[in-house]
Amino acid sequence: MRYWGMIILGIGGTAILLGLGVWQVQRLAWKTEILAQIERKILAPAVDIPAQVAPATDDLLPVRGTGRYVGNRTVRVLVSQKIYGAGYRLISAFELNDGRKIMIDRGFTSVRADMPAMPKGSGQVVGNLQWPQEIDSFTPDNDLAANIWFARDVAALSAHLQTEPILLVLRNSSFAEDAAQPLPKMSANIPNDHLNYALTWFSLAFIWLGMSGYFLYRSRDIQT
Incomplete structure (x- = not known):
């Protein structure tokens, strides 16, 4: 029973960590597009300063x-x-x-x-x-x-x-x-750390999987 519990914990933990990594990859794509939109807005041709301006519509x-x-x-x-x-x-x-x-x-x-x-x-x-x-x-x-x-x-x-x-x-x-x-103002000044986050989660998933395999191996040796 303990052996199967360790298997479930190992697979479940790895799946969760991989899921978080995939989520960060999706966030990376979303953030990259947002930054591209900001960059296009910042670098658009300059216009005369409007007579009426508002932060909600005229920022950048x-x-x-x-x-x-x-x-x-x-x-x-x-x-x-x-x-x-x-x-x-x-x-x-x-x-x-x-x-x-x-x-x-x-x-x-x-x-x-x-x-x-x-x-x-x-x-x-x-x-x-x-x-x-x-x-x-x-x-x-x-x-x-x-x-x-x-x-x-x-x-x-x-x-x-x-x-x-x-x-x-x-x-x-x-x-x-x-x-x-x-x-x-440049979009490069805006943090975009989702790739680092994704690599961290994928690394943790690899470590979790490796440690789970090690504990299962040790558990089998003890039982035999």
Whole structure:
């Protein structure tokens, strides 16, 4: 009876682990298609910034606008980049030619570098609209005295910079003198670990099957 119980447990456990691996392969295909759709949306031809925008429909919309950077405040949002280490995203107010004021995520600068000067004159910016969801229960309060923010809270940033709650994450611009390195939104930044998960489940299934076979072999030797 114990022998058959071990057989059932071995086969059942292996089947469950293989099923989880297959499920992760299916999830991989689903996630890959989702990322491909996001990539197509991000890289679509840029359009003029709509008169009315909404996060639900216009998130990641590729847009372009012409105008000038205004104000004397640039917000620094603390981030980390694999190659460059700790640094800041620079968020500045930008006045479009039609008079509307939006925000531009100009890109990255190292914590070791001086604050890049705000570009002068008029020019064109191209990027994607974004309303990042970066705040959770672990996000600390912004250090306004030191001008260090810990998340791109569009509503709070727009109130601080006195703009509309519209954030354009820069891809490129005609402002050649801007020393900030653009950090455009890319689908490659979105995790897709389902292949690793699938390989883990399949490996566990192989280990489970091997251990079950070993215990059955040992059990047979004991019984004989």
